[in-house]
Amino acid sequence: MQKNLNLNINPNIGTAVFKQLVDQVQRLIARGQLLAGDQLPSTREVAKQLTINPMTVSKAYSQLELEGHVERKKGIGMIVKASTQDPKEQQESLLKPTLKEFVFQAKQLGLSKSEAYKLIEQSWSEDE
Amino acid sequence: MNKPLDIQSLSHGFSQSLWPWAKANEDEYCLDSIDLSLEPGSITGLLGKNGAGKTTLIQCALGLIQPIQGHAEIFSENSWNASTESRQQLGYVPQESGLLDNAKNEELLRHWGAYYKNWDHDFALALLDKFEIDKAKKTGQLSVGQRQCVSIIMAIAHRPNLLVLDEPVAGLDPKARRQFIEVLLEDYWDENKTILFSSHITSDIERIASDVIFLKDRKILLQENLDQLKANYHKITLPEQEDRQSLIDGIENKVAIRERGNDIIVTVSQPVPQLSSDILQQQLNLEDLFMELHA
Numbered sequence: 434m435q436k437n438l439n440l441n442i443n444p445n446i447g448t449a450v451f452k453q454l455v456d457q458v459q460r461l462i463a464r465g466q467l468l469a470g471d472q473l474p475s476t477r478e479v480a481k482q483l484t485i486n487p488m489t490v491s492k493a494y495s496q497l498e499l500e501g502h503v504e505r506k507k508g509i510g511m512i513v514k515a516s517t518q519d520p521k522e523q524q525e526s527l528l529k530p531t532l533k534e535f536v537f538q539a540k541q542l543g544l545s546k547s548e549a550y551k552l553i554e555q556s557w558s559e560d561e
Numbered sequence: 562m563n564k565p566l567d568i569q570s571l572s573h574g575f576s577q578s579l580w581p582w583a584k585a586n587e588d589e590y591c592l593d594s595i596d597l598s599l600e601p602g603s604i605t606g607l608l609g610k611n612g613a614g615k616t617t618l619i620q621c622a623l624g625l626i627q628p629i630q631g632h633a634e635i636f637s638e639n640s641w642n643a644s645t646e647s648r649q650q651l652g653y654v655p656q657e658s659g660l661l662d663n664a665k666n667e668e669l670l671r672h673w674g675a676y677y678k679n680w681d682h683d684f685a686l687a688l689l690d691k692f693e694i695d696k697a698k699k700t701g702q703l704s705v706g707q708r709q710c711v712s713i714i715m716a717i718a719h720r721p722n723l724l725v726l727d728e729p730v731a732g733l734d735p736k737a738r739r740q741f742i743e744v745l746l747e748d749y750w751d752e753n754k755t756i757l758f759s760s761h762i763t764s765d766i767e768r769i770a771s772d773v774i775f776l777k778d779r780k781i782l783l784q785e786n787l788d789q790l791k792a793n794y795h796k797i798t799l800p801e802q803e804d805r806q807s808l809i810d811g812i813e814n815k816v817a818i819r820e821r822g823n824d825i826i827v828t829v830s831q832p833v834p835q836l837s838s839d840i841l842q843q844q845l846n847l848e849d850l851f852m853e854l855h856a
Contacts, residue, residue: 444767447844449788484742486604486769487750492788537841 438467438474442483450485454493455500456527462502462513463523469515473503563637565723565755566622568597571631573614573621591617593779594631599723602752606766606787607759608847609776610855615759616656618776619727622757623653635723649678652721654729658712662701666711669700670718677719685718688744692737705732713741717749724749726758730765738762742769763847773847775854782854787847794850797827798841819856828853 438461442453461467473479476494480487494511497503503511516523539549573592591614599605609615620626622633624640633640636647661669666689674680689696692710694703700711709732717724730738746769750756760766766773766787773790775782783790797812799805801823809818809827817828828845836842845853 445764445846445848447791447846447849449791450767451788452792481743481747484739484746484768486746486771488602488604488771489788537838540839541841 438479440479440483442485444485451489451493451496454479454490455496458493458497459502459523460527462516463520463527465520467513469513471513472509473511473513475510564598564634565601565636566597566599566757567634567637568595568618568622569631569633571595571618571621571628571633573617573626573628573630590779592621592628595781597622597774597781597784599755599757601722601755603771604750604756604769605758605772605774606770607757607774607776608761608763608766608851609759613776614779615776616727619725619757619759623651623725649719650722652716652719652724654709654712654716654724654726656727656731658708660700660708660711663699665697665699666694666703667696669711670714673715674718679719681718681720684720684748685714688714688718688748691744691748692740706734706737709733710737710741713744717744720749720754722754724754724756724758726756728759728761730760730762738765745769763851767847775851777854790850791844791846793831794845795829795832796843796845796849796853797829797833797836798843799825799827800839817853817856819853826853 440457442450444450476487476490479490504514506512572590574590607615621628627641635643638647670685674682694707770787773787774784814829814831815827816830819826
């Protein structure tokens, strides 16, 4: 089944657009929004939807294929593969970089561990 | 396949463009030993400060002016005396369009199209529609931005294999800019088309370019794949501390250093592994990188 992915990119940050796409699809898989057997939209479609270079989307798809998240099926397109990685592990590895940055900035601002925890709790409940 | 554009050790001087017989003094060079080549299918953004030589480089590349040293080739032919066949595969949007004011848009496009074997007039009219420009209006009645759109149509309606645009979006509002990018990507570009465009709008370049070129101090400072560039270039912020200088000396691949308040900011072309955890190493977007390289 082909799903509308609601992908979102910001070209004007330090992370390359293709990397953003790779990360997002990985997150969708980790969250269970993309299931094994689901079909990714065509590169042209994604490029059109986000107004980006179609080559960038194919590059992201190739990377996902290389990392074993999806497979290319002739005449159909990109299909999500059954995950071999532990979903918990996957979630953690996706969050790591953001956490690292958060910890760095909190330290730089002179926050204590418990103050930083409190901030996370606050943001968490604000978002609910 | 022939390289759409190949430039080798090309130099050009200011006085040469005015008095071709004058001998160039190296100090007067505005382009100095430029090497550059574009792969088929690539979209390259050309960046540089005002006066860096972007327009001169483009004009040399297309054979509109003759360089004093080195040469430029389009489709493996010297640009300066390239055959009509090669020129038919070329599209060019100059910085200032210089359109005839008195012609109606459709007439202008028809006359212009008569020069091209592959001119697709229906495509040209469809693009006028897309940009919401009245085909019966005279070009002189259009706004700067609309004239720029007509100029863009003139450059792509024969579906050239090499498209060169010199600040194509300078006069366009954000909506027209987005439309322009959509037209380029959806209606024009495919794997056989090569695009070179200069722009100060780094966000546009980040959206569509596969490669970028920085022109600085008459030379090419870097020519790199955009994804690679974003993965490699980093900004390291070093707060005031005792061993700071020796830390800086130990950093490899430095490309720029500047002070900001009490911090020293080092830009590197390769991330530094194993930095101590209280030193911030960040990726850069194009605008940041531009600023750091010109600081």
